[in-house]
Amino acid sequence: MRRVVHPPAEQINLAEVLSALGDPIRLEIVKVLSDGREHVQPDFVVPVGQSTLSYHMKTLRDAGIVFSRPEGTRCFVSLRAELEQKFPGLLAAVLRSTRPSAAERA
């Protein structure tokens, strides 16, 4: 795999994080990652082509939300731990809001 870049933790900023989370496809990706384990691209079942998925991964990576670990021909993606350090409870609140109960609460 080509090497990917991750921003240093100190330059993760809230607006960019929220902006990155403000997309249904990226929200779905984060939801899958919320089991705390590593996933590869085929794990995310989203209605876009491979290159677009890769673009969304880069967006999440650039925002400091996910960490990509290339290994061999695959790329393992997981939630980035520094996010919780920096914005405690934020991701949890977002994930709670994605659950069906939130939709019913109309």
Add this chain to the structure above:
Amino acid sequence: MRRVVHPPAEQINLAEVLSALGDPIRLEIVKVLSDGREHVQPDFVVPVGQSTLSYHMKTLRDAGIVFSRPEGTRCFVSLRAELEQKFPGLLAAVLRSTRPSAAERA
């Protein structure tokens, strides 16, 4: 004031809320509103012109984050209560993340 429209609570959706919050200027507006009181546009000190501020207000309104109450020649803006009903703790987590301590936690 011209009349403004608010989306019904049941069609407030998470991605749009996060997307609306994913902008430094709108984040600042929400921060000011977090005192729970009503505010008028001049209360928000942001580095944009009046028409742009009005545009950001509309974005927040369309996302279901703020409520605008026209009265006479002014327009009183406040956080929309339904947001907390629908996504409990979300706004609180975001606001906590805007505090300086979050930046230090690099």
Add this chain to the structure above:
DNA sequence: ACCTATCATCGACGATTATCGATTAAGGGG
């Protein structure tokens, strides 16, 4: 060496965004 799999990058495209200045709408106040 060659083929295959996985994923990043490129070039293109239409759609959306953030911005401005100017205008319009609506409501006071003299």
Add this chain to the structure above:
DNA sequence: CCCCTTAATCGATAATCGTCGATGATAGGT
């Protein structure tokens, strides 16, 4: 009535975004 204030809307513009198909990079397998 005629101004003044507040804020929404309009038209324009440059920049960014989300998408695609095609190509490139890297590693494994045979």
